[in-house]
Amino acid sequence: MNLEAVRAIYKFEMARARRTVTQTIISPVISTSLYFVVFGAAIGSRIQSVGGVGYGSFIVPGLVMLSLLGQSIANASFGIYFPRFTGTIYEVLSAPVSAVEIVLGYAGAAATKSVILGVIILITARLFVPLQLLHPLWMVAFLVLTAATFSLVGFIIGIWADGFEKLQIVPLLIVTPLTFLGGSFYSINMLPHPWRTVALFDPVVYLISGFRWSFYGIADVNVAVSLGMTAVFLAVSLAIVWWIFRTGYRLKT
Amino acid sequence: MDNIIEISAVSKTYGSGFIALKGIDLAIRRGEIFALLGPNGAGKTTLISIVCGIVRASSGQVKVDGHDIVRDWRRARALIGLVPQELTTDAFESVWNTVSFTRGLFGLRANPAHLESVLRALSLWDKRNSRIMTLSGGMKRRLLIAKALAHEPRVLFLDEPTAGVDVDLRHDMWQLISRLRGEGVTVILTTHYIEEAEEMADRVGVINKGELVLVRDKSDLMREFGSKRLSLRLRRPLAAVPPALEGWRLELSGDGGELTYIYDAKDAHDGVGGFLDRVRDAGIEFTDLGTTESSLEDIFVSLVRQSP
Numbered sequence: 001m002n003l004e005a006v007r008a009i010y011k012f013e014m015a016r017a018r019r020t021v022t023q024t025i026i027s028p029v030i031s032t033s034l035y036f037v038v039f040g041a042a043i044g045s046r047i048q049s050v051g052g053v054g055y056g057s058f059i060v061p062g063l064v065m066l067s068l069l070g071q072s073i074a075n076a077s078f079g080i081y082f083p084r085f086t087g088t089i090y091e092v093l094s095a096p097v098s099a100v101e102i103v104l105g106y107a108g109a110a111a112t113k114s115v116i117l118g119v120i121i122l123i124t125a126r127l128f129v130p131l132q133l134l135h136p137l138w139m140v141a142f143l144v145l146t147a148a149t150f151s152l153v154g155f156i157i158g159i160w161a162d163g164f165e166k167l168q169i170v171p172l173l174i175v176t177p178l179t180f181l182g183g184s185f186y187s188i189n190m191l192p193h194p195w196r197t198v199a200l201f202d203p204v205v206y207l208i209s210g211f212r213w214s215f216y217g218i219a220d221v222n223v224a225v226s227l228g229m230t231a232v233f234l235a236v237s238l239a240i241v242w243w244i245f246r247t248g249y250r251l252k253t
Numbered sequence: 254m255d256n257i258i259e260i261s262a263v264s265k266t267y268g269s270g271f272i273a274l275k276g277i278d279l280a281i282r283r284g285e286i287f288a289l290l291g292p293n294g295a296g297k298t299t300l301i302s303i304v305c306g307i308v309r310a311s312s313g314q315v316k317v318d319g320h321d322i323v324r325d326w327r328r329a330r331a332l333i334g335l336v337p338q339e340l341t342t343d344a345f346e347s348v349w350n351t352v353s354f355t356r357g358l359f360g361l362r363a364n365p366a367h368l369e370s371v372l373r374a375l376s377l378w379d380k381r382n383s384r385i386m387t388l389s390g391g392m393k394r395r396l397l398i399a400k401a402l403a404h405e406p407r408v409l410f411l412d413e414p415t416a417g418v419d420v421d422l423r424h425d426m427w428q429l430i431s432r433l434r435g436e437g438v439t440v441i442l443t444t445h446y447i448e449e450a451e452e453m454a455d456r457v458g459v460i461n462k463g464e465l466v467l468v469r470d471k472s473d474l475m476r477e478f479g480s481k482r483l484s485l486r487l488r489r490p491l492a493a494v495p496p497a498l499e500g501w502r503l504e505l506s507g508d509g510g511e512l513t514y515i516y517d518a519k520d521a522h523d524g525v526g527g528f529l530d531r532v533r534d535a536g537i538e539f540t541d542l543g544t545t546e547s548s549l550e551d552i553f554v555s556l557v558r559q560s561p
Contacts, residue, residue, distance in 0.1 A: 004361060009357075
């Protein structure tokens with residue numbers, strides 16, 4: 001295992017995050033604060049509680065997931081796409097670095113940044129609403145698993161994209177709508193019957209539900225199912241990344 | 254001398270159907286400077302990219318110091334440094350960070366002393382904390398060389414290393430390459446500046462349309478394919494070449510004042526001495542003489558035109 005290479009890529013990517021701290025950290029924190037103002041204060045005043053949890057507190061896990069998914073994808077996709085765009089990817093491809101090491105470096109850095117962001121958002125949220133954390137270890141597990149999974153998704157998008165527009169298509173047209181419809185701001189039990197069933201086809205429901213359960217012990221779906229679905233997403237993402245390196249898709253001709 | 258790179262029957266057909274390489278066999282000797290020459294699209298960069306692991310060969314085998322680039326890719330790649338043709342750099346990164354990054358990619362721990370010596374050798378030490386975007390084109394080119402040397406490679410590929418580089422800098426690079434050879438590094442370079450190959454290379458390979466046209470020691474190539482010209486400035490102009498000199502490859506200038514003898518290693522006659530004896534026997538007097546020889550560029554152009 002070329003651990004020095006993993007460390008080099010990881011360090012390089014983390015340095016990029018430091019250079020773009022406004023975009024990476026400050027911007028999502030401001031956006032999250034605005035969600036609290038709009039959804040927490042304006043709408044929350046009309047919804048007293050959901051499952052016994054105050055609405056402002058209820059939406060915190062969803063907001064963390066919203067940022068976590070978006071930033072994991074953005075960080076990882078940009079991290080691998082930019083060297084492809086500038087041509088510097090030749091360095092990584094010609095170095096004695098395996099696919100696993102490349103992914104650990106790029107996706108690991110993206111996941112780390114997302115986890116840091118998630119923690120910052122939780123701290124920010126704590127300034128607005130009270131938080132309860134019933135299952136801290138499970139919270140960390142969901143946080144890390146989701147960050148890792150969607151960093152892999154971002155890595156895949158960064159390999160697939162052949163332009164900056166494509167880099168944005170999946171996050172904007174698929175991930176963001178799924179996150180909004182996946183129970184970030186409500187429990188799917190609040191939906192009328194047919195839509196509640198339809199919502200179960202949204203994979204993000206399982207991520208948010210499991211994560212919310214770790215805070216308040218309330219969930220839209222069984223926590224084991226949430227964990228299982230998260231593991232399935234991770235496995236599918238890993239399989240696609242494995243296929244990319246095996247075939248050289250968009251990396252090697 | 255043993256071979257550090259062995260390329261056997263390597264072919265490459267791209268997805269578009271374009272055949273870039275057709276059964277290339279080539280051995281690079283340890284410690285030599287090998288110049289790979291060819292026109293645009295000949296397959297030079299494809300061949301280099303295959304050896305470095307960036308492009309996959311359609312068939313054939315490549316070994317670097319005995320390590321197969323597919324089965325034993327880690328060991329093979331660890332030995333290679335690559336300077337790409339394009340000025341591909343991380344614009345926002347500093348010079349020091351980017352060379353450190355490259356060293357790390359090759360699995361080596363930080364070695365500030367080595368990186369400092371590389372940057373000093375390439376006159377980049379003063380720019381170590383500068384962002385790459387602030388460097389001139391020549392500095393970026395040197396930076397790419399510094400990155401390729403960051404992990405102390407035993408084989409260095411230079412793909413058009415001096416493209417867009419001014420004359421002084423080009424000569425500095427030639428000196429650096431010679432010094433690397435002195436340290437035992439094998440250098441393979443592609444270049445459009447034939448003068449560069451003529452100046453530095455021990456051996457020359459000419460590739461055209463995906464086929465290796467020839468591989469020769471540079472001196473053998475010059476001797477075998479090159480020609481020399483001996484020009485005599487005549488005391489009295491001639492109206493025509495005298496019958497006594499028939500059978501020699503001669504050119505008489507338009508004003509009849511200069512007689513030029515063209516000869517090469519395969520010339521059937523006994524060279525310059527014999528020619529001058531014949532001239533004297535023919536009663537031709539001359540006031541001055543000079544010789545010129547064809548350059549590697551002349552030979553290269555002729556070889557590329559001749560190849561199918």
